[in-house]
Amino acid sequence: MSVIIKNTLILTQDDKRRRIKGDIYIEDNIIREVSAKPIDVEADFKIDGRGKVTIPGLINLHTHIPMTLLRGYGDDMVLEEWLRNRIWPVERKLDRDSVSAGTDLGLLEMISTGTTSFADMYFFEDTIAERTRKAGLRGFLGFSFLDFGTPEYRFDELFPRCEDFVRRWKDDGLITPTIAPHSTYTCSPETLERCADIADRHDLLIQVHCSETQHEVHDVWRRYKARPLEVLRKAGLLNDRTILAHCGWITKGEVREIARHGASISHNPVSNMKLATGGFTPLPELFKEGANVGIGTDGPASNNTLDMFESMKFVALLHKHHRWDPCVAKAQEVLDMATIHGAKALHAFDRIGSIEEGKLADLVVIDFKKPHLTPCYDVVSHLIYACRSLDVYATIVDGKVLMLGDDFLTLDKDEVMERSRREAERLTGEIGCWGSSVSSSPSC
Ligand SMILES: [Zn+2]
Numbered sequence: 001m002s003v004i005i006k007n008t009l010i011l012t013q014d015d016k017r018r019r020i021k022g023d024i025y026i027e028d029n030i031i032r033e034v035s036a037k038p039i040d041v042e043a044d045f046k047i048d049g050r051g052k053v054t055i056p057g058l059i060n061l062h063t064h065i066p067m068t069l070l071r072g073y074g075d076d077m078v079l080e081e082w083l084r085n086r087i088w089p090v091e092r093k094l095d096r097d098s099v100s101a102g103t104d105l106g107l108l109e110m111i112s113t114g115t116t117s118f119a120d121m122y123f124f125e126d127t128i129a130e131r132t133r134k135a136g137l138r139g140f141l142g143f144s145f146l147d148f149g150t151p152e153y154r155f156d157e158l159f160p161r162c163e164d165f166v167r168r169w170k171d172d173g174l175i176t177p178t179i180a181p182h183s184t185y186t187c188s189p190e191t192l193e194r195c196a197d198i199a200d201r202h203d204l205l206i207q208v209h210c211s212e213t214q215h216e217v218h219d220v221w222r223r224y225k226a227r228p229l230e231v232l233r234k235a236g237l238l239n240d241r242t243i244l245a246h247c248g249w250i251t252k253g254e255v256r257e258i259a260r261h262g263a264s265i266s267h268n269p270v271s272n273m274k275l276a277t278g279g280f281t282p283l284p285e286l287f288k289e290g291a292n293v294g295i296g297t298d299g300p301a302s303n304n305t306l307d308m309f310e311s312m313k314f315v316a317l318l319h320k321h322h323r324w325d326p327c328v329a330k331a332q333e334v335l336d337m338a339t340i341h342g343a344k345a346l347h348a349f350d351r352i353g354s355i356e357e358g359k360l361a362d363l364v365v366i367d368f369k370k371p372h373l374t375p376c377y378d379v380v381s382h383l384i385y386a387c388r389s390l391d392v393y394a395t396i397v398d399g400k401v402l403m404l405g406d407d408f409l410t411l412d413k414d415e416v417m418e419r420s421r422r423e424a425e426r427l428t429g430e431i432g433c434w435g436s437s438v439s440s441s442p443s444c
Helices: 065-070 079-091 096-112 125-135 155-169 189-202 214-224 228-234 252-261 269-274 283-288 308-323 331-345 379-385 413-428
Strands: 002-011 019-027 030-035 045-048 052-056 058-063 115-122 138-145 175-181 206-210 242-246 264-267 292-295 363-367 392-397 400-404
Touching: 002 363, 002 379, 045 400, 052 331, 052 379, 058 242, 058 264, 058 292, 058 308, 058 331, 065 079, 065 096, 065 115, 065 413, 096 115, 096 125, 096 392, 096 400, 096 413, 115 125, 115 175, 115 331, 115 392, 125 138, 125 155, 125 175, 138 155, 155 175, 155 189, 175 189, 189 206, 189 228, 206 228, 214 228, 228 242, 228 252, 252 283, 264 331, 269 308, 283 292, 283 308, 292 308, 292 331, 308 331, 308 379, 331 379
Parallel strands: 002 045, 002 052, 058 115, 115 138, 138 175, 175 206, 206 242, 242 264, 264 292
Antiparallel strands: 002 019, 019 030, 052 363, 363 392, 392 400
């Protein structure tokens, strides 16, 4: 397949952060040419880029994608109560059908909102991989470990099944298998050590929740006389392949420790604010120490979207407000987090994260011909502070057009939404607002 985007404003996100008005030519899955001069070739897809901005696809560094089915199912609750009374009882009933439906729904949402790569950690990850591959997104998918097992496997089955998962997907062009011990409060040091062993043997990325809440830090300290990061380090899980989700409650010493080990952080501000975790991932200190920080939405049950445009804006605003300093978390820095830094965390910067000849063609075209984007003095400013995810006009992953205008080319939008409504009803026992013509629920 070949694609040409004509007369677009290209935010390359290359070393010099060059902005080029011109054309992009994609052949197979590679960006073949980026030029300020017209590229005259015939292509299978021709996209008129006038009035549109083309950026590298956004990278969601932390999510639990099938939780789309639990979007809005338990809001305004304390984290521990929310998990215990709403999320965990439903998750026990998950099966391949529900995970498949929830994943397709999340993929649809990510395609429509400009995300081209995502890091996931959940259950039935094989099913998530199959659906992701079929829809055409790039997934860095974590096989999850919990000491009490998962809805899919008993605890003792997790280790051999993880090895199967890695073997199955390790040579895939779109799917990268990773390992995901859930956290230091749900995995014992022995479990963490065994995960580190698998990660080392297969050279896997490691995804793990770390210091999300104050309660977690106190709980882990009570058990081990060590903070979560220290527990991970001792287990052999702190290195340049590690992606730490949250880190809202870390110390200055831990900031240095994370930078020294070359680990990355997924900063998930919307989820943190919604669950009122209270901690602030210390961005200025992390940047000062040279730590790599990307952006994640976290699961759509605690966000409640997979919208990276929204998350980028929250990153910029949250830290300015918290520090009483409008100069922190600048627009360009935030865009870097959602593109380049995400790619670095995934050890994929040689392939994705910027628009450069020879890189994989993961691109998003955004329509700037909108009232809320007029006038436009600085395109990066608009991307962070004014753009909405609904401004995404086209999403291209691995050289394949997944969405153009209102058309999804790899998923049937209406079928996916209908199937996920049915699966959500089956899981929760709640009909939802569109289940009948007359709603009995006062909230609908
Ligand atoms: Zn999470």
